[in-house]
Structure formats: structure tokens, C-alpha cells
Amino acid sequence: xxxxKVEDKEFExxxxxxxxxxxxxxxxxxxxxxYEGKCPLFIGVLNGSFLFxxxxxxxxxxxxxxxxxxxxxxxxxxxxxxIKELIGLPDIIEGRDLxxxxxxxxxxxxxxxxxxxxKEKNPASVKVSSLLLKPTALKYEIEELEYIGxxxxxxxxxxxxxxxxxxxxxxxxxxxxxEA
Numbered sequence: 001x002x003x004x005k006v007e008d009k010e011f012e013x014x015x016x017x018x019x020x021x022x023x024x025x026x027x028x029x030x031x032x033x034x035y036e037g038k039c040p041l042f043i044g045v046l047n048g049s050f051l052f053x054x055x056x057x058x059x060x061x062x063x064x065x066x067x068x069x070x071x072x073x074x075x076x077x078x079x080x081x082x083i084k085e086l087i088g089l090p091d092i093i094e095g096r097d098l099x100x101x102x103x104x105x106x107x108x109x110x111x112x113x114x115x116x117x118x119k120e121k122n123p124a125s126v127k128v129s130s131l132l133l134k135p136t137a138l139k140y141e142i143e144e145l146e147y148i149g150x151x152x153x154x155x156x157x158x159x160x161x162x163x164x165x166x167x168x169x170x171x172x173x174x175x176x177x178x179e180a
Contacts, residue, residue, distance in 0.1 A: 004175060027129065029059070030147065041096045044101045047161070051160050098127070104130060137154045
């Protein structure tokens with residue numbers, strides 16, 4: 001079993017890059033069907049979504065635009081319950097079809113905040129695409145969660161954009177924390 005260390009934590013391989021890419025390809029195919037004849041605006045939630053967003057966009061054949069926003073709610077390995085908006089939304093989203101791109105949805109607190117803010121700007125539609133979902137950690141119902149790469153247990157993961165104290169985003173695979 002391939003293990004790595006990020007700062008003081010040990011991790012083992014969880015999802016290999018090849019598996020991730022195959023799933024993203026399927027998600028892209030579904031979006032191409034769903035948005036045929038439209039020009040969706042993909043909004044990546046930084047920092048975690050940047051690799052997923054880049055790979056997902058490569059699978060999109062319909063005309064589309066991309067933008068990024070950044071919010072923060074994490075401190076260490078658990079959600080702090082506090083959200084601060086750092087980089088805002090694109091100016092013109094009224095009447096647009098939006099796809100919010102997340103790396104992971106666990107409690108849903110951050111995403112609920114993002115969706116509330118976005119809906120105030122009257123988009124034509126809003127859907128969420130998340131590479132990972134922790135269904136057992138979810139505390140908020142999110143109807144817009146349309147495209148899910150993988151449902152995973154409530155474990156701490158790192159790699160492929162996901163970090164531990166800012167480190168590990170550059171790993172091409174996704175790893176899960178092992179008990180020390």
C-alpha cells in the first residue's frame with residue numbers, strides 16, 4: 001500500500017488519478033448533454049477545485065465560460081463553522097446558467113453560503129458539481145448538488161487539489177489519513 005506523509009499526518013492511497021479522470025470524463029459527458037444549446041458559466045471554488053476544474057473543463061464541448069471565487073471555512077482538519085468571503089463572484093451572473101465547481105462537500109455549510117449569495121443575483125439556473133461528497137457529514141440539504149464524482153466516507157483526504165494545512169494539493173492521487 002502506497003503511503004505518504006504530509007506534515008505530521010500519514011496518508012494511504014484512496015483514489016488513483018486514472019480513476020479520478022475516468023469519472024470526470026463521465027461527468028463532462030453528462031454536462032455536455034444537460035447544457036446542449038446553452039453557454040454555462042463554471043465557477044470554481046478556490047483553492048481546492050483548481051485541478052478538478054481544469055480537468056473537467058477539458059471534457060466540456062459546449063460553449064462555456066469560467067470564473068473563480070474563494071471562500072474559507074477550514075482551520076486544520078475540521079470545518080470551523082466560520083465563513084469569510086475572500087474573492088467575490090463574477091459581476092454578471094444574472095440570467096446565466098451556473099455550475100459551481102467544488103473539490104469536496106462535507107458539512108455543506110460553505111456551499112449553502114455560496115448558493116444563498118449567488119441566488120440573490122438571479123441566475124437562470126444553478127447546479128453544483130463536486131468531485132467528492134461525504135454524505136454522512138452533510139448537515140444541509142443541497143438540492144443543486146447535481147454532479148458528484150465520488151461519495152466517500154467521513155475521512156480526511158488530501159491530494160488532487162485538497163490540502164492539509166496548505167500542503168498536498170499537488171499530489172495527482174487522492175489519499176486518506178491513516179490512524180497514527
